[in-house]
Amino acid sequence: MCGIVAYVGPRDPAPILLEGLRRLEYRGYDSAGVAVQNGAGIAVSKLAGRVSKLKELLSREPLCGTAGIAHTRWATHGAPTQRNAHPHIDCTGRIALVHNGIIENADVLRAALERAGHRFSTETDTETLAHLIEEAPGATLERRVIAALEHVHGTYGLAVISADEPGKVVAARLGSPVLLGIGEDELFVASDASAVLEHTRSVVYLDDGDIAVLTPTEYHVIDSESHVQLRSVADIAWDLTAIELGGYPHFMLKEICEQPDTVQSTLRGRLLFDDGRARLNGLNLAPEDCADVRRIVIVACGTSWHAGLVGRHIIEELARIPVQVEYASEYRYRRQVGVPGTLTVAISQSGETADTLEAMRAARAAGSQVVGVVNVVGSTIARESDGGIYLHAGPEIGVASTKAFTSQIVALALLGLYLARERGMSLERGQELVCRLAQLPQLVRRALELAPVVEALARGHASQHNFLYLGRGVSFPVALEGALKLKEISYIHAEGYPAAEMKHGPIALIDQSMPVVFVAPKDEVYPKVLSNMREVKARGGRIIAVTSDGNGDLTALADHQLRVPATAPLLSPVLTTIPQQLLAYHIAVLRGCDVDRPRNLAKSVTVE
Numbered sequence: 001m002c003g004i005v006a007y008v009g010p011r012d013p014a015p016i017l018l019e020g021l022r023r024l025e026y027r028g029y030d031s032a033g034v035a036v037q038n039g040a041g042i043a044v045s046k047l048a049g050r051v052s053k054l055k056e057l058l059s060r061e062p063l064c065g066t067a068g069i070a071h072t073r074w075a076t077h078g079a080p081t082q083r084n085a086h087p088h089i090d091c092t093g094r095i096a097l098v099h100n101g102i103i104e105n106a107d108v109l110r111a112a113l114e115r116a117g118h119r120f121s122t123e124t125d126t127e128t129l130a131h132l133i134e135e136a137p138g139a140t141l142e143r144r145v146i147a148a149l150e151h152v153h154g155t156y157g158l159a160v161i162s163a164d165e166p167g168k169v170v171a172a173r174l175g176s177p178v179l180l181g182i183g184e185d186e187l188f189v190a191s192d193a194s195a196v197l198e199h200t201r202s203v204v205y206l207d208d209g210d211i212a213v214l215t216p217t218e219y220h221v222i223d224s225e226s227h228v229q230l231r232s233v234a235d236i237a238w239d240l241t242a243i244e245l246g247g248y249p250h251f252m253l254k255e256i257c258e259q260p261d262t263v264q265s266t267l268r269g270r271l272l273f274d275d276g277r278a279r280l281n282g283l284n285l286a287p288e289d290c291a292d293v294r295r296i297v298i299v300a301c302g303t304s305w306h307a308g309l310v311g312r313h314i315i316e317e318l319a320r321i322p323v324q325v326e327y328a329s330e331y332r333y334r335r336q337v338g339v340p341g342t343l344t345v346a347i348s349q350s351g352e353t354a355d356t357l358e359a360m361r362a363a364r365a366a367g368s369q370v371v372g373v374v375n376v377v378g379s380t381i382a383r384e385s386d387g388g389i390y391l392h393a394g395p396e397i398g399v400a401s402t403k404a405f406t407s408q409i410v411a412l413a414l415l416g417l418y419l420a421r422e423r424g425m426s427l428e429r430g431q432e433l434v435c436r437l438a439q440l441p442q443l444v445r446r447a448l449e450l451a452p453v454v455e456a457l458a459r460g461h462a463s464q465h466n467f468l469y470l471g472r473g474v475s476f477p478v479a480l481e482g483a484l485k486l487k488e489i490s491y492i493h494a495e496g497y498p499a500a501e502m503k504h505g506p507i508a509l510i511d512q513s514m515p516v517v518f519v520a521p522k523d524e525v526y527p528k529v530l531s532n533m534r535e536v537k538a539r540g541g542r543i544i545a546v547t548s549d550g551n552g553d554l555t556a557l558a559d560h561q562l563r564v565p566a567t568a569p570l571l572s573p574v575l576t577t578i579p580q581q582l583l584a585y586h587i588a589v590l591r592g593c594d595v596d597r598p599r600n601l602a603k604s605v606t607v608e
């Protein structure tokens with residue numbers, strides 16, 4: 001949701017913190033601020049708007065000091081104004097903090113603190129923490145933070161500094177991701193590794209309940225009883241180029257174009273050609289246990305939920321196991337019905353989505369084994385699941401998920417193959433699927449060759465107000481995903497629908513001004529999709545057909561045809577989604593939208 005970063009070390013903190021914020025901006029970008037200890041106390045500079053504006057402000061009014069903290073915000077409590085921007089301070093101005101998360105009992109705490117004489121200057125839940133620490137007993141900042149957090153209900157990833165303890169930063173985690181960056185003679189706190197990668201690859205992931213104390217000479221992690229907690233140092237696998245634009249105008253376009261490589265890296269080392277099997281070492285599901293899986297429940301949100309819907313088709317078809325796909329936010333509050341032999345699959349690019357994390361915890365509490373299909377290494381869902389499949393798609397910076405979606409589908413196909421071969425699928429069929437999977441990177445490269453055609457098509461549709469996306473079977477989730485991509489970056493209203501459902505209502509929307517995107521690859525329901533196209537055509541609808549090689553000419557029905565290479569029907573979503581990603585991207589660019597930082601969105605939704 002928000003991004004926090006802190007620095008302790010010999011260098012001037014402000015430029016380091018600003019660069020860290022720039023890297024974290026995809027997490028939230030409606031306001032930003034920095035606070036540093038400067039010997040006289042704590043100096044704060046914050047504003048509504050982007051990190052780039054804060055940089056300009058600090059170039060005019062520099063902040064120099066020793067340790068510092070900083071924040072880029074995605075507003076939950078209080079409008080995105082300069083006043084509500086973080087860091088927040090106490091009444092004395094000698095304590096400052098930044099926070100990612102939600103303090104659920106902030107109102108109650110605020111009322112009590114105001115009765116105790118504290119003066120609040122913002123509408124935020126976070127400011128409550130600053131006054132709580134001010135009010136708390138304790139000889140050290142960490143003792144006071146621990147005492148203050150005892151009163152708090154909610155989630156937090158936070159960093160605190162005090163004017164009374166120069167050179168010290170205290171960080172705490174409950175529900176929101178926090179890691180420490182371990183440098184040569186300097187230390188960092190950050191919401192994720194992208195903020196520290198420029199300085200170090202060595203990170204320590206904090207667990208829920210951890211309190212970290214950082215000083216120029218050392219750091220240690222304690223619990224709420226001040227017992228030292230041992231936390232291992234992990235090495236970040238990817239490098240800075242992965243989080244640089246690399247000559248592209250936007251991260252979204254870069255990530256769309258990376259997909260031949262990212263699909264390849266999701267497959268790397270996982271295809272056993274001779275055996276016609278998938279190798280999934282991290283899954284922690286022994287071959288002999290595959291037969292005991294009686295049902296699969298997929299929990300996810302947004303684009304990951306769409307990947308789950310595709311995964312259902314693939315796993316049910318290959319492994320003949322019933323699959324339920326659940327909105328994590330709904331599933332977590334349903335009273336779980338524990339069923340022996342349930343395998344829960346939590347799909348999340350960031351691995352930090354609060355609803356998916358809590359749905360996973362609820363499933364485990366109901367006795368289910370839980371595996372994660374996750375992109376961010378070391379993320380909470382990855383660390384808390386019993387096993388999993390990493391996508392290895394590299395960092396996804398663009399808020400609109402693209403490469404993670406295609407890699408999620410590939411990972412679910414690998415899971416389906418893994419289970420199926422242990423449940424009686426023939427060697428031949430397994431080898432057939434392994435070959436089809438191995439061809440995907442090359443086929444994705446060919447699908448990307450449609451880019452210039454899609455860009456031209458976008459020019460004719462950038463001023464539209466509505467779009468309808470239709471598909472059947474495994475292509476219905478692709479239609480949902482196409483609509484979501486267009487909605488979230490171009491702000492055009494778009495709906496995805498099962499093509500056959502149309503005549504039960506949405507067909508009323510069809511007229512000359514309604515573009516209809518049909519996802520119609522070569523598969524067993526294709527003839528049915530053609531009849532749905534005829535229904536739309538008959539009502540004057542303008543059809544964009546995303547179809548595949550081997551399907552006949554659609555000139556009579558479709559105004560535009562976008563042809564992707566043919567592949568196994570169950571894998572077609574990996575290809576048919578590409579022109580839709582490009583269409584949404586180019587329409588958003590033509591409408592002057594901020595493609596990588598769409599309004600009101602954030603890359604990782606770490607609060608409910």
Ligand code: AGP
Nearest residue numbers: 302303304348349350353400401
């Ligand atoms: C997709 O483009 C969106 N950014 C959003 O729907 C996203 O898929 C959803 O928030 C889930 O995120 P996750 O995969 O990181 O859990």
